[in-house]
Structures are given as structure tokens and as C-alpha cells.
Amino acid sequence: MKTSTEIPVHRLADSVFHASYGSDINLGDHSATHRVDFFAIIWFGSDSDPHYIDFKPYPVKKNTVYLLARNQVHSIPQSRPDARVIIFSKDFFDSIEEDDLRFIFVPFNNEGITITPEMEKPMTYLFDLIKLENSTNNNLHLLHIYTSAFLLQLHRLSHNSKTLTAYHDERLRKLFQLIGTHYKTQKLVDFYADKIGLTSKRLNQIMKEKIGLSISQIIYNYTLIEAKREISHRTKSMKEIAIELGFKDQSYFSRFFKKQTGITPEHFRKEIF
Missing domain, CATH: 1.10.10.60 (Homeodomain-like)
Structure with missing residues (x-):
């Protein structure tokens, strides 16, 4: 799709953290192609047309997770696929204590991480905890704990990725x-x-x-x-x-x-x- 204007930027505005289903996210301009001013975890719940990260296509498959780093350009299919989404600010990202959990946001390698059948239910529970806390008390300390646990599981699952394994x-x-x-x-x-x-x-x-x-x-x-x-x-x-x-x-x-x-x-x- 051609455009004659600058690619819009999606921002978190005044918040530092947001977790929801993809269809519930409202970050301003809904253009299919946008640049993100935050870090994102996108867990697809169904198969769909490819999405693009930094102008390169990647398959949208059920139980595949993609990690977006700040300033990356993202393009989603016209019909939004089912997805669970966690997004957070640079300050939240910088305060994640474990180096390995920050390093899985590889800026030049955007392979999806597959959630295995035996991990689908535990990861769903973790996401639900994150979403519940975010929509109720929104305690940043608890959100850090839950999100770090979620990223730790992704880090373990990423061991099948050759490039991500190199970060160890x-x-x-x-x-x-x-x-x-x-x-x-x-x-x-x-x-x-x-x-x-x-x-x-x-x-x-x-x-x-x-x-x-x-x-x-x-x-x-x-x-x-x-x-x-x-x-x-x-x-x-x-x-x-x-x-x-x-x-x-x-x-x-x-x-x-x-x-x-x-x-x-x-x-x-x-x-x-």
C-alpha cells in the first residue's frame, strides 16, 4: 500500500504499560503501517495473512509470539488477527533487571517464538494475570514480576532460535x-x-x-x-x-x-x- 505521508507513530501517551486483546488497543491512527514508540509482545491466537516488521514479512500463526523493540516499523493485515498484546514504555523496559530478558528483543532478527502445546495454558494464565493487574490496581512492581515471568518463558522457548541462542x-x-x-x-x-x-x-x-x-x-x-x-x-x-x-x-x-x-x-x- 503506497502512502504519501510519513508513517504514523503509535505511542503509549501517559501510561507506561498496557495489556489487552489486540482488538481493544487504541493508540490513535489505525493505519496498517506504523512505527512503535514502545516495546511490544504480540501473541497471535489464529492464522492470518503475514505481518511486516521493519518492512519484512513474517507469518502470522496461532501461538506464535513476536517481540517488537522501540522504533521498529510494524504493518498488520487489513483484517486484524486475534492476538494478545503487551506493550510497555522504554522506562519499564530499562528497569527489567535480567539482561537475558531484555536481549530477546533482538532489533535485527524478528523470528517468531512458538508457544508449545504444553506451555499454552501456563502462558495464558500469566497473560491473564498481567491483564487483570493492569486493568485493576496497576501495580508496577507486580507487573514487572508477571512480565518478567512471561519473558522468562519466552526466553526458554527461544532456545530453538539460532540467532536468539547466540545471545546466551x-x-x-x-x-x-x-x-x-x-x-x-x-x-x-x-x-x-x-x-x-x-x-x-x-x-x-x-x-x-x-x-x-x-x-x-x-x-x-x-x-x-x-x-x-x-x-x-x-x-x-x-x-x-x-x-x-x-x-x-x-x-x-x-x-x-x-x-x-x-x-x-x-x-x-x-x-x-
Whole structure:
């Protein structure tokens, strides 16, 4: 679906936490494509047409959970599928104590996590507790406990995901943190290897073994996702986006974008759904 305006942003307004069924959520503009200004857990209850996370399609299957990080662009089918949804602010996310539970919100890997048949009922009970507390006393301490328990179960279930499993390696957790912070200005592998205390060759070997990607490919993934988001916002010129993402000029950025996607940034902006 084409649009001539900036993609709308869905916000939590004055609240920091909300849990409900998807059909009950009202965050302003109901456009199918939107950017989220919060973190979200989306648990689909039925099969439907694919949804899109950062412009890439993912299947909507019953008992599949997707995690959205703040600033990601999300597009849902025109007919909203059944879903249980938990959304919370950056402050709530930052106050989750366990590193592993925050790290499952992987910004460049958006594979769904399947809830197994034996875990469906316990996870339903947890969601119901979260929803009940949110709609009654709304005690943030209790919401943290319940939500952390829910995320812990997802963390266990995510062990079948190759990329998410890589986050159980302390060195790779640090690497992803570093890349997430510095990818716009630091494109060379040596910078990250030096910070972690390994050679570039060894760090790349670990990456290849764990998730089948090189460090350069991870940097490209971060850069491409951010490029798509900035282009979709329609508030900056291609030259401004290129400079902010660390490219020496617009033509170099355009070549990078076309090599990764098969189309130019200008074409992407025109055809964006």
C-alpha cells in the first residue's frame, strides 16, 4: 500500500504499560503501517495473512509470539488477527533487571517464538494475570514480576532460535551492544574485536559458528534497517540520511542500499507500504 505521508507513530501517551486483546488497543491512527514508540509482545491466537516488521514479512500463526523493540516499523493485515498484546514504555523496559530478558528483543532478527502445546495454558494464565493487574490496581512492581515471568518463558522457548541462542554467549551480547551503539560511525571489525579482547578473525569465527553471519553483515543489517526507517519517516533528504548513517556521500549510500535490497532508496520511498 503506497502512502504519501510519513508513517504514523503509535505511542503509549501517559501510561507506561498496557495489556489487552489486540482488538481493544487504541493508540490513535489505525493505519496498517506504523512505527512503535514502545516495546511490544504480540501473541497471535489464529492464522492470518503475514505481518511486516521493519518492512519484512513474517507469518502470522496461532501461538506464535513476536517481540517488537522501540522504533521498529510494524504493518498488520487489513483484517486484524486475534492476538494478545503487551506493550510497555522504554522506562519499564530499562528497569527489567535480567539482561537475558531484555536481549530477546533482538532489533535485527524478528523470528517468531512458538508457544508449545504444553506451555499454552501456563502462558495464558500469566497473560491473564498481567491483564487483570493492569486493568485493576496497576501495580508496577507486580507487573514487572508477571512480565518478567512471561519473558522468562519466552526466553526458554527461544532456545530453538539460532540467532536468539547466540545471545546466551556473553561475548556476543557485548558485541551486539557495541554494534547497536556504534554502527553509524564504526564500520570496521577491528574496532569491535579490540573492545571485546579478541582478534577480528576469532570474533568472526564465533559469529559464523553461532548465527552464520559475519560481523560486517550484522553492521549492514543494523544500517539497512535504520536506513529504511529514516526513509519511511519522510522528514530527511537522502543526503542527510546518508551522512547520519556514516556514508561519505549520497551516491555511496545509494549503491549500498541497492546492493542490499535490489532497489534504490528513492524507489523504496515511493513504493513503501
